[in-house]
Amino acid sequence: MQKITRQLADEIKISEAQVRSAVELLDGGATVPFIARYRKEVTGGLDDIQLRELEARLSYLRELTDRRAAVIKSIQEQGKLTPELLAAIEAAPTKQELEDIYLPFKPKRRTKGMIAKEAGLEPLADKLFADPTLNPNVEAEAFILPAGKIEGADFTTVAAVLDGVRDLLSERWAEDAVLVQGLREWLWTEGLFRSKLSAGKDENNPDVAKFRDYFEYDEPIGRVPSHRALAVFRGRALEMLDAKLVLPVEPEPGKPSLAEGKIALHLGWSHASRAGDDLIRKCVAWTWRVKLSLSTERDLFTRLREEAEKVAIKVFADNLRDLLLAAPAGPRVVMGLDPGIRTGVKVAVVDATGKLVETSTVYPHEPRKDWDGSLYTLAKLAEKHGVNLIAIGNGTASRETDKLAGELIKLMSKHDATKVIDKVVVSEAGASVYSASEYASNEMPDVDVSLRGAASIARRLQDPLAELVKIDPKSIGVGQYQHDVNQSELARTLEAVVEDCVNKVGVDLNTASVPLLTRVSGLSTTTAKAVVRWREANGAFANRQQLLKVTGLGAKTFEQSAGFLRIRDGDNPLDMTAVHPETYPVVERIMAQTGKPVAELMGRADMLKTLKPELFANDTVGVITVKDILSELEKPGRDPRPDFKVAKLQDGVEDIKDLKVDMVLEGTVSNVAAFGAFVDLGVHQDGLIHVSQLSNKFITDAREVVKTGDIIKVKVLEVDVARKRISLTMKMDAAPARKDGPRDNRFEHAGRDNRQRSGSGGGGSYSSGYTAPPQAAAGSAMASAFAKLQGLKK
Structure with missing residues (x-):
């Protein structure tokens, strides 16, 4: 563990003490949001990004440590573990390099090189390589074996014996970890990633034509951007493209390649027209062409894919974070329009609290073309419920429906010049998933599935975070090549993004849905449901301490979750802030110092800025936490998301x-x-x-x-x-x-x-x-x- 701690400290550029503290908290069941927000003194102020990186690398390094132990045990059981080999295994920094070292000792099926060893050809191979002046044909005569001597092999001729030498040497060299790693890194820097149209494919076929940019394409593999790598891999998976790794310079016919030259250089051999040099050159060529070229290509393609996937997953995660933390419109009456052509435009109006108050379906487009009737219906709904914001889904017929909404706004402004209605086009990705979900059925049991989507679109403007957490993050559709990347890693990353966003904003304990509560630090789906059941049975929570009355919610869960749960108009004004209940005594000391009750302290930045945090710190609560408490009291319950704005579209620019x-x-x-x-x-x-x-x-x-x-x-x-x-x-x-x-x-x-x-x-x-x-x-x-x-x- 000390080695892992040291490595994590070097990688993340933090101290070993910070690593140890963070690992201890994570191993103890603390969540990243909780550690980042409420254990700053313990970790030295590590933020959620550092903690997520530490968490991921900790998992990898622990897996590497376990695999290293298994490799050492396997080689020990074979009686082949030397001090030098042990040192190399202990120093291997990655799983791949560890497997490179283990390859010669890894139990495998009977190979041609093994068969040659069984036939006693190893001394001959060593002799011919050590002294290329020897004549291979002459030396091989002594190693000819009678037919049937070796099961599954024939060494009855000089040619067969020398083929065995070739198999033995090429297999040995192909398992040389230093050589393999050297070739791999050289080709990562110099090799070309090449693709072309697969044979027999029609380039004019629309599905094939999507990959036209890659019909004749190559680029240094180490510099291929994520989107291009994933595009080629997708084309190859669809059998529309052929992809391969090629050397930076193609060899002339009959001449050795650059890769073969690298192997020869590593072996310390060069062709000097000695009797045995042609055989050794043949062994070198065999090592590259048969043993290493395909495996190296596979390794580098894997590396390229993994690095491309990391970038693609990061793009998805970044876009998801932006979407979840988008500005909420807040308590406004919203009309949601889920566009459609033949099936009509689904309409849902939600009140300022997000409650669905009325639904309808209008048919302004083909085949009915009831434009005026649709406008009339929408105008009645807008007038009846006081709609001041329209959310338009961006699916099929979105632009036509956007035009309809524009005419509705003009119509309403003519009717009442003081009436201001804004319209916003929003992503409806995942709305269908939500509509058909069990949660949507429970939330809107008597509403048609198609109309639930319109309600979700409307709520996305009121509070994007609260609505989007009801949907699998992968269904929100803000990623590149999301179905081509590692799905478990994508899911893990996106879940972490959702968790961080929810806890950054905080959750209203008395209004939050089960999906939203589930994302709160420390809460599971089971405890979230228990919280809602308690709320339904006993009414709104009056204070955070009542959480301990919820079945299944114990002290540890309370510690992890309480600071992120808000209670408005409760018994204690601090319950609507991010101040954790464990630090309420600090606020009491501040109250005693200022002579003001907490209600009068909250929002009084002028007074709070004059206080010295050091005066209120002690052995359990440090200065960093006190500063956070004072900051929270200055702006109690503040929402970190930006203010809601609608782009001011220029009049007359509609197409x-x-x-x-x-x-x-x-x-x-x-x-x-x-x-x-x-x-x-x-x-x-x-x-x-x-x-x-x-x-x-x-x-x-x-x-x-x-x-x-x-x-x-x-x-x-x-x-x-x-x-x-x-x-x-x-x-x-x-x-x-x-x-x-x-x-x-x-x-x-x-x-x-x-x-x-x-x-x-x-x-x-x-x-x-x-x-x-x-x-x-x-x-x-x-x-x-x-x-x-x-x-x-x-």
């Missing part, structure tokens, strides 16, 4: 045809990828800001500048109405794209009208499953740098 070059507009960031950000301008087609157009300084990841949900100002660089492509910039001094410049068609457009319902997975998803291009050009070529998100995630 892509209305856009002009150099127009400056306000829009909402709808999705972010490493290569750029998509922006909803209210013209039914998202525009793309390429990463090169996000800032005047160099950036590599769009999220350095923007995140999903941001309201930003952009300038139009280029509009291609025919192709439905909009190029944008945040650099207001940027020149428009040259009309005569070369076009780069490797990005296909990702507009809102291409967002499709993802089968049983729910609503429109426009951020996963695109085949991104080999490169994205800036300037004029950037204008067409779009990714058509083809619903490939399914």
Whole structure:
């Protein structure tokens, strides 16, 4: 454990004492949110990001330690464990390097090299390699065996004996850990990742054409971006692309390759036209071509995939975090519109508390085309319930329904000029999953499944976090290639993001749903249900201490969860804050010092800032915690999420045809990828800001500048109405794209009208499953740098 502690400290750049404290807390059952928020003194102020990294690496290193012990035991039982080998095993930093060392000792099926050893050819192999001046044909004569001497092998001729020598030496060299690791790292740096169209595939087939950028593609494997690697791997899995690892320089026919030269160099051998050199060269070539080329390709493809998946999972996690922590509209009456064509637009109105008050279905589109009747129905609902916000799902017929909502707003403003209604297009990804869930059935038992989705869309504006936690994070659809990555790692990462977001915001104990409570630190689904049952049986919680009356919720669970649960208008004003009950005595000391009751202290920043935290610290509560308490008292129950804003769309700009070059507009960031950000301008087609157009300084990841949900100002660089492509910039001094410049068609457009319902997975998803291009050009070529998100995630 000391070795693991030292390594974790070096990797995360923290002290060993911090590692030991964090590991002790984690092993004791404490959650990351609890440790990050309420055990800062113990860990030296480690935040949730550091703790998540520590938690993941701790698990890996413990698995590595267990595997190392198993390897040592196996080699000991074979009687082959030397001090040097033991030292190498103990020093192996990764699972792969440990397996490289173990490979020669790993029990395996009977190989040709083993058979050659059984035939007694090892002395001959050692002799010929040690002294290449010897004539192999002459030396092999003494090792010829009669037929049937060795089961499953024939060494009755000189050629057969020398083949055995080749098998024996090539197998030995292929199991040389230093050689294998050296070749692997060289090829990771210098090797090329190459793909081409699979034989017999029609490149004009729409499904095949999605991978057109990779029909003739290669790039240094160590520098392949995540999205390109995953695109090629997907194409290969679909048998539309062939992919392989190739050497940086292809060998001339009949000449040794660079890889063979690397092997020879490692062995300390070179061809000097001696009697045995041709045999050794043959053994070297066999080592690469038969033993190592495919296994090295497999290893590096695995490494490339794993690194690409890490990036893709991080993109998903970052976008999910932004979505969950998006600004809540709060207690406003919202009308949710779930767009549809033949089945109609589903309508649900929820009151300021999120309660569903009325539903309907209107048919403004094909085949009924009841536009006026739909407007009348929506206007009646808006007037009856005082709707002041409209949420429009971004699925099929979203742009047509958005136009309907726009006309409704104009109609209502004519009726009452003081009436202000805003409209927002929201992602409906996962709405269908929620609608058909057991929880939705219990929440809205008498409501049709299709109408539940409209209610969920409406609530997503009121409180995105509270509504989205009801859905499996993987169904929310803000990830790239989410079905191509390691699903268990994706699930683990996304669950951690949801947990961190929920606990960062805090949860109202008296209104929270079971899914939301389940995400609170320390609570499980069982205890969350028990909390709700207690609430239903006994009424609202009056104070946090009543949690201990809930069946199954003991002292440990209370410790982990209480600080994240809020009670408004309860017995103790501190129960609506993030101050943990265990530190209430600190507040009592502050009250005694100031002579003010807690209600008068809360919100009094002028008074609280004059207090010295050191005066209230003791052996159990340190200065860091006291500072947090004072900060919380300054802004009790504050919501860390931003204020809700709606982009101010420009009058007269309602369609892509209305856009002009150099127009400056306000829009909402709808999705972010490493290569750029998509922006909803209210013209039914998202525009793309390429990463090169996000800032005047160099950036590599769009999220350095923007995140999903941001309201930003952009300038139009280029509009291609025919192709439905909009190029944008945040650099207001940027020149428009040259009309005569070369076009780069490797990005296909990702507009809102291409967002499709993802089968049983729910609503429109426009951020996963695109085949991104080999490169994205800036300037004029950037204008067409779009990714058509083809619903490939399914």
